Amino acid sequence: MRILLVYPEYLVTDGAAYNLPLGLLHIASYTEAQGHQVTLLDCAVVPNWKDRLRAQMAEIELVGISAMTVHLPSVQQILEFIRGELQWKGKVVLGGVHATLFPVQTIESDWFDYLITGEGELPFLELIGALSEGRDPSQILGLGFRNEAGQVVVNPPNKSFDYSTMPHINYGLLEPEMVEYFRGASIGVLSSRGCPFKCSFCINSAIEGSNKWRSWSAERTADEIEYVLNTYGSNTVWFWDEHFFVSRKRVSELLDAIEQRGLKFSWAAEIRADTFRRILDDELLQRLKDNGCIKLAMGAESGSEKMLKIYNKRINPEDVYEAARRCISVGIQPTFSFIIGAPGEDREDVALTLAMFARLMRIDKGIRILGPQIFRPYPGSPLYEKCAESGMTMPQSVEEWIVSVLRDMTENNPYISPWIKEPGFVNTVWFYSFLLSTDLSILRELFLEYCEKTAKNLAFRIAGQLGIQGFALLGRLRYRLNFHALPWEIQLFKKYRAVLSF
Template sequence: MKLEPDVPQHLVAPPFGILYLASALEQAGFEVTLVHEPGSERVIRQLVADVLRSRPLLIGFSTLTGPSILPTLKASREIKQVSNVPVVWGGLHPTMLPEQTLESGCVDIVAVGEGEETIAELATALADGGKTSTLERVAGLVFRANGSIHRTGPRPFIRNLDQYAPAWHYLDANRYLFSDRHFYTDMGSRLGAPKVASILTSRGCPWRCAYCYNQFVNRRSFRAHSAARVLHDVRTLKERYGVGALIIEDDCFFAHRARGLEIAHGLGVPWTVSIRASELAKWGPSFVREIAKAGCQEVRIGAESGSQRILELMEKDISVDDIRTAVRLCVEAGIRPALNFMIGIPGESDSDMRMTLDLMDELEALGDAVAVNGPSVFLPWPGTALYERAVAMGFKPPSQTADWGVQWGGQLPSTPFLPRKYRFINYYRFLAFRKQTAFLKFPFFATVLQRLARMRWRRRFFRFPADYYLPRFVWHFLRGVGLRRLSTAFYE
């Protein structure tokens, strides 16, 4: 199961991880109940009641580093207070910090890495009695037994992904289909179909970006579903659910260019995808025109920085010129590039950060043909190369699992290499260039804040953020006294 923080439903991505796990358990002959809900008190109470009633073989949670950790911890603790059912955690965060996850006291087993084969073998071992000697034969586990922590051998990567498929029949797929209003809402969208679906066709990435989890979790490997399998699944989405556009969620869809193009030409609906700036620059206008003809309407580009020195520090293996070239090629072909930027890299100077802001302004000047997102503030992910650099420069990582949920959700961690004036820069730029406020019942407040944000952005003045704290105080106050709808109408 997967518990989310309390966010609007349209911002919650499909839980591909647990959908694949359900497929593996089903193939192994086990009955499965899948839960993907906001981690509210009501949901957790119902979950505990269901555990007491059905007494399952195991309870599995998938979680990322960030705010979803908090409801997952709460649910795990409440389950362990009333039941001896083994609680198993998997996903990116437990994979990167399995021992610390077990130290929370409410997690019995961590599944490290890809979970399909691990969860099926673990369920079989638990059905046979769950002895320590049996669990030790299941690769990919870290677990507590007899007062100590046991780590089994690493789980090899799954090579044939086609043997598993997302088990959509356990969830209402319509919850994850949305219109263009909810896709990049505030930066605009070119995917105007009534129903837009996300698909995942591959795992991993062969590149070496120093801030990315892929080096640690996927070890720069790339594995993919066959083109035939992907196109079969897309036909099902179109015929069964009326899907008219697709978001390809892969980290590196065109790692195998020929496979990517084969899929692209067979989709038959508009789509958006992530592509590296260096690949667009290298493959040139003929490639960009080809994907445009195949229906590509938006390309997401991890530009990250306007400073070549920082791009090299990130080990991005792209240049600032690649970014400009990629944008130009996309605009000329009628594809809208959506670029993401970040600041606060350990070792980044104020001059480097200003280069990033200047490049963002340069691209923003191209108008609606380009979407410029960020700059987000760099967060050191455990297991990455920049995490080690951040620690060496004074970053103090959380010492317990709960703190990863608090600090990565709304409250930024203490990163001594980020000037304090830049802590809320993403908020100011997002508000300054926000394109939709018409749905607010009181747009006057948003308009005033937007003008202040634009002034701050133009002058590069981000100190004394009273205009950041005041509306958030009002927002939390209104929600605290039960006026949730008014808080949304006032400011969100």
């Protein structure tokens, strides 16, 4: 069967970083290895994707789309184009986070013939087989559809995928410019799936089977690393595992394999802050550095022990400081992400988080702070119920979600939710912390990229860069003074954006 897999673009986030569609690449690689003809279209890097579809759709028998909620406006454009202008009559399957979290309302939309919840490799392959052979697919686990009576059916989740059976990921399915980008740059590798921890805000709490950790063996992981380094010429690997350091044995064996093969590359991975006291002694940490580890990213989430308990993080603030000190001691950059605005949080909790920022900066200026991001609830997660009790309402259809996404991403103050006691204060902290934690050079680069896209003149560019510099400096001064009252710069920033249309 000839299959087109589509990764939509973010329509409403100018300058957003490119996200490698690694999940869709896994499904494409697995499906291709079973003998099917697979093409992957990444709309995020193909500005003329309509021309590409015009040239391809006549031969395509099945379209699969992987989407988060933020992708839905792009999904709408894609479907209106292939169903409307091209009059394509084939089947469309939606997978990914949105379909998994909202299966009933998604299949009710009539946009999709099928949807797949959870991990997609097995149900997608079974669906292809059933459609190719004219068999009834209605018993496939993880499949959603409308039956002959028009009733919505969402089958129970499929069994967890045996990750050891995954073939080499075929990055060659990506657009040629992205394959070329990997040469001399970084490439994403996923060596395990799932996370055994159950943080109350995490999407894994809402997705069946996501708390079951499965991994490649150390040798299989080393095979994949060697494959991508030799095939694509990359010099840096970012492990996209949700928790790379679950098993000390696997990490030690992987370092052995890297040393035995003489692989020379830089790499980064996700880690929990408490891993340093649980399994990562000084000897193993030094081995990480000696074998190319340059960055370890972890979720600190909050400086408040009360909030860490609400989040079910099973760490304490001292774990974060210890992780920072030990990373710096061997020359590995630690990166910490944070959340504010969750149910139960008050000003004192936010103050403790800001104090943690300051203490981390005193440990070393090279420590990277991400956020804080303002909390968003995932249906099915423990904190979602707390949000619902506050009067939160959620969109009830794909169409309503699209309206919500476009509103949230285009308004200047999207992150106000009914469970937040002091929304103005939380939004102010978020605004100033963003200016503090974002490198000025990155802000300027994003602005210049926007100017290139929109052909802005020299005067516009100068005014924009001066404005960015000014807002960033004011934000950092407020942070150092711990003064968040009278946030006149936010109102000025709104007018500044409106004048420059940025």
